[in-house]
Amino acid sequence: MTAFLTWNKDWLLGIDALDSQHKVLADRLNRLVVECRHTGAAPTEKNGHSRDLLARLFQELYITTKEHFSFEEALMCAEDYPGLAAHAREHVMLIAELKSTFVNGVKEGRCKLDPEFLQALKSWLIAHVTHSDREFAEFLKEKNRSVPATSQSEH
């Protein structure tokens, strides 16, 4: 089966810590989508296990995304990145959307994840990494700053 989000070299920023975290985010999203394809619209005894798994996978994606954004923002702060406030606003909006999706549906098993939501999430991630994160990466390169590797991506 084709992956929902295929890793693309256009995503690479040349900063190992960020690149490896972005790969983990793509993996988490792909796993969630695979599970969504197996889960019915209404909770039943039969698909209850699948719904629990879906909720867990969604929560993992949420936590990994939050940790990644915190890592990026801390780095931006440490580097006096002038685009920090605008960048952090993008992060806050996505986190709010993920949280409301989880609370309003996934957590209680009331609804399955809307394919349009998943598509929008994928588009958001690609646009964010290839534009906003790339701007920050260019800023770091201009400053000739290297970023230490992190274990954050190993969750």
Ligand SMILES: [Fe+2]
């Ligand atoms: Fe970012």
